Amino acid sequence: MRKINKIEPSAPVMPTRKKVAAYARVSEEKGRTLHSLSAQVSFYSKYIQTHREWEYAGVYADEGISGTTEDRDEFKRLLEDCDAGKIDIVLTKSISRFARNTVDLLQTVRHLRDIGVEVRFEKENINSMSGDGELMLSILASFAQEESRSTSENVKWAIRRNFQKGKPNSFCIYGYRWNGEHFVIEPEEAKIVKLIYDNFLKGMSAEQTEVQLEEMGVKSYTGGRFSNTSIRAILKNEKYTGNMLLQKGFIEDHITHKLKPNNGELPQYWVEDSHEAIIDLETYEKVQAEIARRRELGVFANPSINTTCFTSKIKCGNCGVSYRRSGKRQSKHSSDVYYIWTCQTKDRKGVSECSAKNIPEKILQGACAQVLGLEEFDEDFFLDQVEKVVVNGKDELIFHLHDGSVIPQHWKSTARKDWWTPEARAAKSAYSKKNPRSSGNITCFTGKINCSKCEQNLRRNTSPRVSGQKAHHWRCPPHTDCGHSGLEENMLKTISSDVLSIKEFDEGIFKEKVDSITVVSNTELLFQLKDGSKITKQWQFKRRQPAWSEERKKRQAEKMKAAWRKKHEQNKDN
Template identity: 25%
Template sequence: MEDKKRVGIWIRVSTDMQVKDDSPEHHERRARYYVESRDWQVEEVYRLEAVSGKTVMNHPEAQRMLQDLRSGRITGLVFSKLARLARSTKELLEFAEIFRREGADLVSLAEQIDTSTPAGRLFFTIVAAMAEWEREEISSRVAASVPIRAKMGKPLGGQASFGYKWHDKNIVIDEKEAPVRKLMYEIFLDCQRKKTTAERLNDLGHRTRNGSRFSDTTVDRLLRDTTAKGQRLANHTKSVGEGKQWITKPQQEWVIVPCAAIISVELWEKCNAILEEQLSKRARKGRISEYLLAGYVKCTCGTSMYVFSTAKKFTCKNCKNNVKVADMDEIYQQVLKGYLNDIEPKMYVEELEKAIAEKEYLLTTSTKKRAQLRKKMDDLVPLRVSGDLDKEHFAAIYQPIVAQVHQLDKSIPELQAQIDFERIQLNSTDHVLKEAKGLYESWTKMLFPEKRAIIETITEYITVGQDTIDVGILHLSPSSKLTSQHQFMGSWKLPT
C-alpha cells in the first residue's frame, strides 16, 4: 500500500485571533478535516504563539518546520490563509520558493490554493516569476559595479581562496595556509588521485579553514583555482536558478587580477592537465529515450515492452508480442483525441458548484445558529447572577445550549474543510479541463519533452494484446478514471 502524504499544520496565533470563532483550535480542526479529505496524514502541528506577522522565518518553530521539510518528514504544509503564513510579501516568496525547491506543497484554505493540484501549481509559477523579477531588479543594480570593483582589485564578497586572506581590502598570502595549499599540488602530482590527496593531507593533520577534513571535492576545486599561480579570477561566475547554482560567465567578462603566487605556473598546469585528462575519460553521455511512450507499454502477460532493434517496434521478450512505435503513437493520439472531445467542462463545473453552494448555505445557517446560541448563553448569565433563575432551572436551560454550541464548534470547521476541499478541486479541475480542450489541436506542434510530460501526467497504462490495445488515461476530475479501448484494424498484423 502506498504511503500517505505526510503534512504539517501551521498555526500562527496573533492578537487578532482572540475571538472564539477565529480561535487556533478552529483553524487546526479545519486543517485536519481537509487533510483527512485528501487522505493525507498529519505528521506535525507547528504553533507560533503570539508572534507578529511581520517576520516569522527565523522563529524556532518556523526553523523546526523547515528542518522537517528538508529532511522529508513532511512534504506539505496546510494553513488557514496566506496572512497566517507570512504577512510580508518577501517572506511569503521565500517560503514558497523553499517549498518549490524541495518539491513540497503549500495549502492555503482561505485562498483555495493547493499546489498539489494543477491550478495550485500556477501559484508556484507566479511566485517564482515574482521572485525572479525581484532578483533581476537587484542584480541589475549590482552588476554594473562588479567589473569596476574587480579591475580595481577590490573584494566582491566572500572569503579569500584557501592560502590567502584579505588585508586592508587587498588579497595577500596567508602564511599558515599557504604551505598546505602548496603541499596539495605536490601530493596530487605524485599520486594523481584527488581522494588520495585529501586522505594524505588529513593524515598529516591538516584541515580546511573551518576545521573540516579535506575531501576530493575540495581538492578538485582548489587545484583548479588559478589564484595559487598568481592569477586571481574575478567576475567569472554568477548564481542562477532556485538552487543558487553557480555557472561560469562568458570569458570576455572575466577580470584577471595579478596576486602573489604560492606555486609555479608550471606546477599548476601539470596538475590541471591531469585533471582534464581524467575528466575526459569519465565523460559519457547518458542515453536519452527517443520514444514517447517508453516505459508505459506493457504486454498482456505483464511484461514491459521495449524497442530492442532498428525495427522500431515495442516487443515483449517473453511472448514476442510486438507493435510498431509509429502505430502505437498514432493509437495513443487517437485515444487522446476521443477522450478530450468527450470532456464537457461547463456541465461538470456546474454540477460541482451546485454541491458547493448547498454546503456553503448550510455553513452560513450553522454559523448564524451558533451566534444566536452564544447570545442566548450570554443573556442567561445575568439572570442567574441576579437570582431570577435558580441553579436547577439555569442548568436545565444552559447546559443543553452549551452542548449544542460544542457540537457546532466541531461540525462548522468540518463543513468548512469539505467546502475548502471541493472548492480547491473545482478550481483545479476547471483549469485543467479548459486547457485540455485545446491540447489535441496543439499536439503535433509540441516538442518531444512537452508531449512526454503530458503522457507522464495522464497515462495510467498501455496494454498490448494480440489484436487490441487498451489505453488507460487518468480522468482529469479528482475522483474517477476513464478507460478507452482501441480495436486496431490497420494495415499491420501481430505475429502469431
C-alpha cells in the first residue's frame, strides 16, 4: 500500500508591515518657528523608518495654525488618507497638537478607531486602541482646551493693553509702513489712495476704479489684483486721516476664532494725530456721507448696473427678495430682445428654493398701465405712483401705491405666444430637421435623404425577418405616390462609403461631409457634400423574384410559424 507523508511549508510567513504616518503642527500663539516644524518633520521621518515592522506613510504638517480642526488642510488630508486605507497608525507629539477642542478630538479619534486606525500620543503616552485610552483622552483634552482658552485670554489682554496705549493690532495697511512706533507714508501708494477717494467723490463706483487700477498696473499690498472689496475697505478706513479707531471688532470664541463687530460690547479707543494723514478729515467725512447716500439708493447708485423703472420694485411674495431682469434674443437674425422678470432666489438657487412665477416685461407693463388707468405704460408716472409690486402666487400682482392704497391685479402669461413668432417657428423647424432628437429610428441618415418627386424626407421603416433580425429601409411618407422603392439601409451605407472613399461606413465622417442625399429615381442617387461638390451614384433595387410555387409557399409558411412560435415562447418565459 502506498504511504503518503505531508510536507509542511518551510518558508516563514512574513508579518504585514503597518503603514505609519505622523502629524505635526506649530502654532503662532506661542511663537514657534518654522525651525520647530521642520525639526518635528525630520524627527518623525527618521523615527518611523527606523522600525522595520513599520512602513513609512508620510508626515503631515500644518504651519502656524490654531488647534481647531476647521482650517488645517494637512490634518484634513491625513483623515482622508486614513479613510482611504493608506494609514494604520498615526503618531503625534501631544493632544494639544492634535486638537484643543475636546468634542473634535473625541469624534476624530473614535472615527479613526472605528475604521481600524490607531492614534498614539507621545507626550501623554496614550494609545487610542487601549482600554482606558478614551477616558484619559477626555480628561487630558479638557486640560488642553482650557489651556487654549487661557492662552487666548492672555493674547486678548495683551492686545487690549496695547489699545489703551494707542497701539494698533494690525500693522499691514496700503499706503503706510510700520516703523515699530507708528505708521510712515509710502509715497507711491499714497497717490493711489488719494486717487481712490477722488474717484469716489466724482461719482465713480468701486468697480470702475478697479478697472482703472488694473489698466494702470497697480497692485495691492500683497502684490495681487486690486479688488473692488479692497477699494471699499480703503474708503472706510479712518487711519488715512491720521487717526485710529481701535477695537472695532473682537474674537468672541477662542474655538471658532470668528471676528465679531464691536457694537458696544467692548470699549473702543480713538487715537488722534497718531501718524501723518494721507486724506484730510473733511474729505473722509464727505466720502462716508456719499457711502450712506449710495447705500440708501441701492443699485441705482452704481452706474455700471443697468436699471429700469422696475428695478428693486418687483418683490417676490414667497421669499421677499427683488425680481431681476433677464432677456434673450427672439431669433439669431433679430436684434429684438424678449425680457422677463424672475425672482433672484429662484434664479440663483433654483425652483427648489423658490417657485415664484416669471413675468414677461410686456405683461408687467400692461398690468401697470391698467392699474394706473393709462392707455400706454409710462415709466415716470409708474415711479411717481407705485411703491412696490408684490408677485403673489401664479396669477396675481399686488400693487402698493405711495398714497397707501393696495390694488390686486390678475394677469395671464402670453410669453409663448409673444416668443413663438413665425420667424422663430421656421428657425426651430429648420433646426429640428437638421438636428433630430434621439429615438429608436433616428440615425445619421435622418433628415438627410429626400425625394426629388414629393420633396419630402424619407423615413426609416423597420420590419422583422424570419431569422429574427430586423430589416431597415428608407421610404417616402405613406401618403405620397412617388413609385420609388425603399432604400435598404445596408446598401445605403455601402454606397455612402464608396462616395466618401472609406473602407467601412463611419457615422461621424458621414455627418461631417454629407449635407444631403436626393433620390432622383429608382436607379440614381445624388449626394450633396458640404464642400459644395455633387456626386451621382447608380443603385439598383432588387426586384421580386418570379412567383413562388405552392410547395415553396407551404415551406415558407412552416418556417414562419416555427419562428413566431419560438419567439412567443421566449417572451412567455421572460
